Amino acid sequence: MQIDAHQHYWDPARDDYGWLTPELTTLYRTFGPADLAPLRARAGVQRTVVVQAAPTVEETRYLLDLARGEASIAGVVGWVPMLQHDAPALITELARDVKFKGVRPMLQDLPDDHWIANPALAPAVAALIEHDLAFDALIFTRHVSALETFATRFPDLRIVIDHGAKPPIRDGSAGLQEWADGITRLARLPHVHCKLSGLATEAAPGWTEATLRPYVDHLLQSFGPARLMWGSDWPVLNLNGDYLLWHSVTNTLLAALSDQEREAIFGANATAFYRL
Incomplete structure (x- = not known):
């Protein structure tokens, strides 16, 4: 069974x-299951993991309601x-829903780059x-560095890095080594996994297989095939690519x-990691 380990549904009217x-x-x-269904069918993807796109509990409940009928x-x-x-x-309450599989605090948007290293997160992580x-x-x-601190502090927590930590692909070689070194460091922690997703969005328009290779x-090389999982990041992917192209290029x-x-x-890998 093929699983898209990272995609989104949303309704802007929710505001x-x-x-x-x-x-x-x-x-x-609005993007919903009916929009993705024909693309999934052509790619041979049977099921998906839907990831939050708003920092609200209300959106999480919206997605869980959607999941119950899909x-x-x-x-x-x-x-x-x-x-x-x-x-x-709250985590205990949400966990009663069998399709609730994890959380994401949208670290990239927080004003403090070291937020995730805060020891006060311990009760929620527990x-x-x-x-x-x-x-x-x-x-x-x-x-x-902050995520490394967090991951080292909580070795029993399953962690996955979204979108390969968003490498600076459109900048060419600038920043490549720093990104690569960071990935190497995080991959040394055996409970840290990574999503093969979101790379097209980080590339300049006109990207090719050679651009992303x-x-x-x-x-x-860092995570190995046992700790990588494919995701589309659809519909964000539509900003600089499309579902079938990304699926095909990844296969290549x-x-x-x-x-x-x-x-x-x-x-x-997604089945095992998310306990699907």
Whole structure:
């Protein structure tokens, strides 16, 4: 079974996304399961993990409501206010929904790059571990040290880095080594995984297989096929690509792997990581 480990559904009328403004004409409309279904069918992707796009509990509940009536949604990664005193109780409540699989605090948008290193996160993390939930880390290279501190502090928490830590692909060689070194450091921690997603969005328009190969190769070398999982980041992907192209290019970039290794990246790893 192929699983898209990272995609989004949203409705701008809900008005809690912040970043999703009318100026983003490609994205500023409702995206739901019916929009993705034909693309999934052509790519052979049966199920998906839907990831939060707004820092509100209300959006998390919206996604869980959507998931209850949609068999293709295997799991939901939501948002909780992890530093609030009631975060553990909220996590416990949400965990009663079988499709609630983890949380994501949208680290890239927080004003403090070291927020994730705050020891006060411990009660919320303890609740995640207690309920066998995962943690999605939406980071850039500048967050690596803080995430390393966090991951080292909580070795029992399953952590996945979204979008390969968003390498500076459009900048060419500028920043490449710093990103690569950061990935190497994080990959040394065995409970840290990584999503093969979001790379097209970080590239300049007109990207090709050759554009992305150095980044995919480094992620593969660092994490290995057992700790990588494919995701589309659809519909954000539509800003600089499309679902079928990204799926096809990823297949080409992973062509040297065995069938079993490709099957792991395109589904089995996500199943195990998110407990789908």
